Amino acid sequence: MKNNEIFVECTDLIKIYADEKNRVRVPALRGLEMKINKGEITLCVGPSGSGKSTLLNILAGNLKPSAGVVRVGNTDIAKFTRAEMVDYRRKRVGVVWQLPQMNLIWELSASQNIQVPMRILGVPREERMARTKELLEEVELLDRAHHKPTQLSGGEIQRISLAVALSNKPELVVLDEPTGELDSQTSEKIISFFEKINEDLGVTMILATHDRRLIARGYRTMLLVDGRITSVRHGFADEKNIPVFSDAFGALQIPTNLRELFKSREDLLLSRESEEIFKIFVPKDNGKE
Ligand SMILES: Nc1ncnc2c1ncn2[C@@H]1O[C@H](COP(=O)(O)OP(=O)(O)O)[C@@H](O)[C@H]1O
Ligand SMILES: [Mg+2]
Numbered sequence: 001m002k003n004n005e006i007f008v009e010c011t012d013l014i015k016i017y018a019d020e021k022n023r024v025r026v027p028a029l030r031g032l033e034m035k036i037n038k039g040e041i042t043l044c045v046g047p048s049g050s051g052k053s054t055l056l057n058i059l060a061g062n063l064k065p066s067a068g069v070v071r072v073g074n075t076d077i078a079k080f081t082r083a084e085m086v087d088y089r090r091k092r093v094g095v096v097w098q099l100p101q102m103n104l105i106w107e108l109s110a111s112q113n114i115q116v117p118m119r120i121l122g123v124p125r126e127e128r129m130a131r132t133k134e135l136l137e138e139v140e141l142l143d144r145a146h147h148k149p150t151q152l153s154g155g156e157i158q159r160i161s162l163a164v165a166l167s168n169k170p171e172l173v174v175l176d177e178p179t180g181e182l183d184s185q186t187s188e189k190i191i192s193f194f195e196k197i198n199e200d201l202g203v204t205m206i207l208a209t210h211d212r213r214l215i216a217r218g219y220r221t222m223l224l225v226d227g228r229i230t231s232v233r234h235g236f237a238d239e240k241n242i243p244v245f246s247d248a249f250g251a252l253q254i255p256t257n258l259r260e261l262f263k264s265r266e267d268l269l270l271s272r273e274s275e276e277i278f279k280i281f282v283p284k285d286n287g288k289e
Contacts, residue, residue, distance in 0.1 A: 004037055005037065005038040005039075006035045006036070006037060006038070007036055007037060007038035007039075007072070007073065007171070007172070007204050008034075008035065008036035008059065008070075008071065008072050008172065008204070008206070009034070009035050009036075009069070009070075009071045010032055010033060010034045010035075010055075010068065010069065010070050010071075011033055011068060011069040011071075011248065012031050012032075012033065012067065012068045012069065012248075013029050013031065013032040013033070013034075013055075013058070013065055013067075013068035013069070013070060013078075014027070014029055014030060014031060014032075014065060014066045014067040014068050015027075015028045015029040015051070015054050015058065015063070015065050015066050015227075016028070016066045027227060028051045028054040028227055029051045029054055029055060029058075029065070029068075029227040029228075030226065030227035030228055031068075031227075031228060031247075032051070032055065032068075032224075032227060032228050032229060033228075033229060033247045033248055034055075034222055034229050036204060036206055037204075037220070038204055039198070039202045039203070039204055040198075040204060040205075040219070040220060041194065041195070041198050041205045041206075041207065041219045041220075042204075042205070042206045042207070042219060042220045042221075042222065043206075043207050043208075043209055043214065043215060043219050043220070043221040043222070044056070044206060044207065044208045044209070044221075044222050044224060045208075045209060045210065045215060045221055045222070045223055045224070046223055046224030046225055047225070050224040050225055050226060050227065051224055051226075051227040052176070052208040052224055053176055053208065054227075055208075055224070056095075056174045056175075056176045056206065056208055058070055058077075058078075059072070059077075059093070059172065059174050059206065060089070060093055060095045060174045061077060061080070061085045061088045061089040061092075061093055062089070064078065064080075064085075065078050072088075072092070072093075072171070072172060073092075073171060075088075090117065090120055090121060090168065091121070091168055091170070092170055092171050092172065093170050093171070093172045093173070093174060094164070094165030094166055094167075094168070094170040094172070094173040094174070095165055095173070095174045095175070095176075096158065096161045096162055096165050096173070096174070096175040096176070096178045097161075097176050097177075097178075098176055098177040098178065098180040098181055099181065100149065100154065100157040100158070100161070100181070103157070103158070103160075103161035103164065103165075104149045104157060104160060104161060104164065106148070106149050106150070107148070108148070109145065109146045109147060109148055110136070110141065110144050110145055110146070110147055110148075110149075110152065110160045110163075111132050111136065111145040111146060113149075113160060113164050114131075114132045114135055114136070114160065114163045114164050114167050115128050115132055115167070116164065116167075117164065117167045117168045118131065118132075118167050118168060121168060131167065132145075132163075132167075133145075135163040135166055135167060136163060138163065138166075138196075138197060138200065138201075139159040139160065139162055139163050139193060139197075140159070140193075141156060141159055141160060141163075144156060144160070153186070154181055154182050154183075154186060155182055155186035155187075155189060155190055158178055158179070158182065158190055159190065159193055161178075162178075162193065162194075162197065166197065166201070166203070170203065171203070171204060172203070172204050172205075172206070173203055173204070173205045173206075174205075174206055175194075175205065175206070175207040175208070176207075176208045177208055177209055177210065178190065178194075178207065178209075179191065179209065179211050179214065180209075180210070180211075184213065187211055187213065187214075188213055191211070191213060191214050191217070194207070195217075218234050219234065220232060220233075220234055221233050221234065225253075225256055228253060229245050229253070230244075230245055230253035230254070230255060230256065231244055231245045231253065231255060232245055242255055242258070261282055262282065265282070267283050268280055268281065268282060268283075269281040269283070
């Protein structure tokens with residue numbers, strides 16, 4: 001599904017929460033820049049509190065950024081009015097959250113849950129039923145159509161959640177730690193469903209995750225630290241070649257484990273060794289040691 005067409009692009013994205021109770025402002029995204037390729041699975045990793053959920057909530061149309069551009073397809077969703085946001089959420093994006101209670105309505109069966117987004121759009125019954133069957137087949141749970149969430153396993157719930165997210169044929173599916181609550185065997189199985197659906201439907205997916213099994217699959221992986229992308233890599237980084245990220249202004253993001261070394265220095269030297277090899281010199285500290 002690789003065609004290198006950029007489908008989502010965030011520029012200078014800032015989100016500052018106003019914490020009314022403690023009367024403080026919490027910067028969650030600090031000038032974030034990122035791109036997601038069309039039809040690909042992109043992962044978003046990073047420590048807790050680094051801004052992953054904030055970014056995904058913005059892409060899901062649940063949250064307005066404080067500043068910046070969030071291009072999805074041909075539209076800047078940061079500029080949406082409330083009504084346009086609702087429309088975007090209903091038609092263009094699907095979401096799967098970590099907690100099953102957030103994805104499904106507990107009183108409804110699997111089949112009824114999958115139909116909810118279609119009912120909201122007024123999809124006629126016949127079409128709705130056909131689509132529901134198709135989606136249940138896609139997640140291989142046709143035999144669970146009439147089960148309620150309490151009668152499903154954790155893994156089955158997330159598969160039904162995925163079917164709900166896909167029901168209105170969104171262009172983008174946003175998944176926030178979707179395997180976070182599952183045991184390793186189940187999450188392995190779920191991961192294969194993400195991959196199958198990505199292949200079958202060509203839908204663009206962004207996943208926030210801590211799941212090492214998922215990271216090891218080698219997808220394009222953005223590392224978020226303190227509300228900024230600090231590196232982009234495919235799978236795990238090796239020891240020798242450390243990925244760094246350069247933003248639109250040419251600022252290099254230094255990996256966290258090397259930050260002490262590079263902190264606010266104005267004496268670094270960049271030397272060009274060849275066409276594509278650059279070296280960064282860190283002069284020895286004279287004073288300290
Ligand atoms: N509704 C909110 N009000 C105030 N601060 C928030 C809110 N949501 C998140 N934050 C803060 O924003 C930062 C980023 O949080 P979050 O996006 O949830 O990170 P992650 O998903 O990577 O753990 C954290 O410091 C968090 O405490
Ligand atoms: Mg989170």
